[in-house]
Amino acid sequence: MALALSSKEIETYRENGYLLRERLFTEDEISNLRLSCEFVESQVKEAIKTDRAREYHLDQNVFLDVDGYTVQLEHNKHLDRLRVVEPVDNLDERFDRLVDDARLATPARQLVGVPNLALWTAKLNFKSHGVGSGFGWHQDSPYWMHDCAHVDLLPNVMVNFDDSKVENGCLRVIRGSHKGGILPGTADGSQLGGFYTNPSLIDENQEVAVEAVAGSVLFFDPHLVHGSGPNLSANSRRAIILTYQPADFEMLKRACVRNISL
Numbered sequence: 001m002a003l004a005l006s007s008k009e010i011e012t013y014r015e016n017g018y019l020l021r022e023r024l025f026t027e028d029e030i031s032n033l034r035l036s037c038e039f040v041e042s043q044v045k046e047a048i049k050t051d052r053a054r055e056y057h058l059d060q061n062v063f064l065d066v067d068g069y070t071v072q073l074e075h076n077k078h079l080d081r082l083r084v085v086e087p088v089d090n091l092d093e094r095f096d097r098l099v100d101d102a103r104l105a106t107p108a109r110q111l112v113g114v115p116n117l118a119l120w121t122a123k124l125n126f127k128s129h130g131v132g133s134g135f136g137w138h139q140d141s142p143y144w145m146h147d148c149a150h151v152d153l154l155p156n157v158m159v160n161f162d163d164s165k166v167e168n169g170c171l172r173v174i175r176g177s178h179k180g181g182i183l184p185g186t187a188d189g190s191q192l193g194g195f196y197t198n199p200s201l202i203d204e205n206q207e208v209a210v211e212a213v214a215g216s217v218l219f220f221d222p223h224l225v226h227g228s229g230p231n232l233s234a235n236s237r238r239a240i241i242l243t244y245q246p247a248d249f250e251m252l253k254r255a256c257v258r259n260i261s262l
């Protein structure tokens with residue numbers, strides 16, 4: 001497959017707000033990246049036990065800031081499992097190299113429409129087998145708009161490390177929902193409620209469950225409404241979501257610039 005997106009693919013992305021490219025990574029590459037997930041998991045589990053970690057709670061869920069990254073523990077008292085680690089790119093050298101991989105960065109550069117890119121953030125989502133919690137409908141742009149003046153230029157690139165199906169909580173999107181820009185949040189009185197998209201604005205007729213085999217990559221718009229169900233299955237659904245931006249801007253949560261070398 002060509003690295004660059006075709007004009008048809010770009011049109012699909014602009015129309016739907018997302019684009020799936022299947023099997024961009026080989027089985028061997030993905031096995032290696034799964035080792036990175038395991039390495040990061042063990043390192044993070046150690047780090048959060050130290051006195052460097054600062055724990056806080058939002059809507060009854062546990063978060064910790066440690067060594068410059070944020071850890072979300074799994075919901076519903078499954079505190080022995082990690083849910084999300086962000087930013088994760090510098091916690092394993094294979095993840096660091098992945099950020100510069102032309103299969104991700106070449107299409108991202110086309111989507112941003114600039115000659116050079118930097119990384120905005122990188123999240124590792126574990127979606128552990130049996131307990132992985134779902135994500136309510138939301139857009140990423142409302143989280144980022146207070147820290148970024150170019151929030152339209154932050155395409156997400158999700159690399160699936162496991163086969164991703166409805167049963168293990170694959171990503172779901174509301175096709176075309178990016179066209180409305182930043183949408184109002186919910187007003188349910190919870191701490192993070194304002195970041196979840198107001199349910200009256202979700203057109204469930206446009207819902208798509210993006211099932212994909214391991215090694216597939218989903219590109220999606222920062223304004224696209226998305227979420228996912230829980231993972232009650234026996235198979236984990238790990239994925240990294242890299243978010244790019246124009247070159248020379250600082251990362252989210254880290255006062256440094258991580259330009260992409262292509």
Ligand SMILES: O=C(O)CCC(=O)C(=O)O
Pocket residue numbers: 123125127135140169170171226227228239241
């Ligand atoms: O990994 C998932 O299932 C959802 C992730 C997500 O929505 C996010 O990280 O913004």
